[in-house]
Amino acid sequence: MAEQTRWLTEREQRAWLAFLAMERLLDEALDRQLQRDAGMSHAYYRILAILSAAPNHTLRMSELAEQDRASQSRLTHAINRLEQAGWVRREKGATDRRVVHAQLTEAGYEVLRQTAPGHVxxxxxxxxxxxxxxxxxxxxxxxxxxxxxxxxxxxxxxxxRRD
Amino acid sequence: MAEQTRWLTEREQRAWLAFLAMERLLDEALDRQLQRDAGMSHAYYRILAILSAAPNHTLRMSELAEQDRASQSRLTHAINRLEQAGWVRREKGATDRRVVHAQLTEAGYEVLRQTAPGHVxxxxxxxxxxxxxxxxxxxxxxxxxxxxxxxxxxxxxxxxRRD
DNA sequence: TGCCAGAGGTTGAAAGTTCAATAGAAGTGT
DNA sequence: ACACTTCTATTGAACTTTCAACCTCTGGCA
Structure with a gap:
């Protein structure tokens, strides 16, 4: 034990600080643009975008969570909102009744279509x-x-495993 | 008007998706580690770290906000928490009574000292x-x-300006 | 002096995220 | 059939962030 800490080198430190700052400002810039032009957060945009690329504009909750690198809970809450907004619809799985499919609505697709150019x-x-x-x-x-x-x-x- | 959208190229798209995913997972990984080993979020760690590098472990709220790239409101709330935890102390400016100085306490410095190696x-x-x-x-x-x-x-x- | 515009921070409510607990459905073995 | 475990998703409470309104203090200037 008692390994001594490998602190960041000068160059690493600079890279790290620049990364942290850039990440925060970039996220904020994108959020501001989407909020201003579409009344939508970047978080929601991402979800709509992922759905739009899926077959039939539909994905199971867990698959959507994975592609978004989000927790299931986060997605559940987000989809609640998007459903209220009328941009996404839920549907229970026909075969496996545990799964829930999230599907982009017409309105959802439309708002994404109109929003995408500004975002890009x-x-x-x-x-x-x-x-x-x-x-x-x-x-x-x-x-x-x-x-x-x-x-x-x-x-x-x-x-x-440890068997 | 009616410029047509310059969509992302294949390479840009891949870079962008990788960046988004990496950013989210990295943030989560750092948050988990700090939460587990120190009961602190990365957001709070950043604030303590910035203060620890300042003269007298003290910074005005607005200066702290700028270095953290955070809004003043966000900082006010965060410092409230850090004050409750006993890691930061507020002090009103002596000359300009509007400003507030945030100062790392002994306890705050100590927790940072113990937490830093794991975080790094x-x-x-x-x-x-x-x-x-x-x-x-x-x-x-x-x-x-x-x-x-x-x-x-x-x-x-x-x-x-436009004069 | 007295007014007032602007700077520095705070506040509270709404929205978003996390975490642990839970519900409900599907497999597994007996 | 029955009990068990696992999988999928939701829930609610605590916490964090945002947004707009607000308060206090300062400096300018008539």
Missing amino acids: EAVRANLFDQLSEEQVDQLRNICEAVLTKLEADHGPARVP | EAVRANLFDQLSEEQVDQLRNICEAVLTKLEADHGPARVP
């Missing part, structure tokens, strides 16, 4: 327009590397 | 250990570029 423009303006093509690939590689680690750690919600 | 280890394990040295610099450059843009847009709360 904001993502461009704030992120991709600031980066070279190389940097876009660098960013992807960095995120995918970290993602791999995070999902390896986290995916195993199924307990590690 | 988590940041390392989840982020920097997954990256090459080059990638660390790439990440910093990317984040700083985006940050520059975001702060240029946002800093000007002071209205853009």
Whole structure:
């Protein structure tokens, strides 16, 4: 024991602080744009976008949660809201009565269609327009590397066997 | 008008989705670690860490908000909590009676001191250990570029002159 | 002095998120 | 058939964040 802490190097520290700041400001910028132009949060936009890419604009709650990297509880609450807004509809599974399917409504698809261009423009303006093509690939590689680690750690919600 | 939307390219799309997923999982991982080992959220840790780096472990509310990239309201609420926990103390400005100084208490410094190694280890394990040295610099450059843009847009709360 | 616009913070309510507990349905074995 | 366990999703309470309204103090200026 008594390993001494491997503190962050100067360069790591700078990268980390820049990342934290950038992440917060970027999220806020996207939220502000969507809230202003569509009365919708980025969180909800993401859900609608994921649904719109699914077959029949429909996904089971758990599948939706996984693609959104959100907890099931978070999704339940979010879908409650989106249902109230008339943008998503719930339907119980026909075969397995435990599952619930969330489906984009016409209105939901429409609002997404109208909102998407402004949102994409904001993502461009704030992120991709600031980066070279190389940097876009660098960013992807960095995120995918970290993602791999995070999902390896986290995916195993199924307990590690010891038999 | 009627500009047609510049949708994201395939590569941009992949970078964007990876970024969103990574950001969410990383935040959750850090929050879980701090919550588990110290009963503290990452949001609070950040505030304590910023204060600990300030002269006399003290900062005005607005300065703290700026360094944390948080709204003043958010900070007020957070400092309320941290004050209840006994980790931060408020003090009114002596000269300008409007300002409030937030100061780390002994207990606050102590909890930060004990918590920091575990947190740094988590940041390392989840982020920097997954990256090459080059990638660390790439990440910093990317984040700083985006940050520059975001702060240029946002800093000007002071209205853009047109005289 | 006295008015007032603006700066610095706080407040309370609404909305969003987390966490642990729960309900209900489907498999599993006896 | 029955009891058990697991899977899927929801619930409600506690906590966090946002948003707009508000309070207090300062500095400018007539």
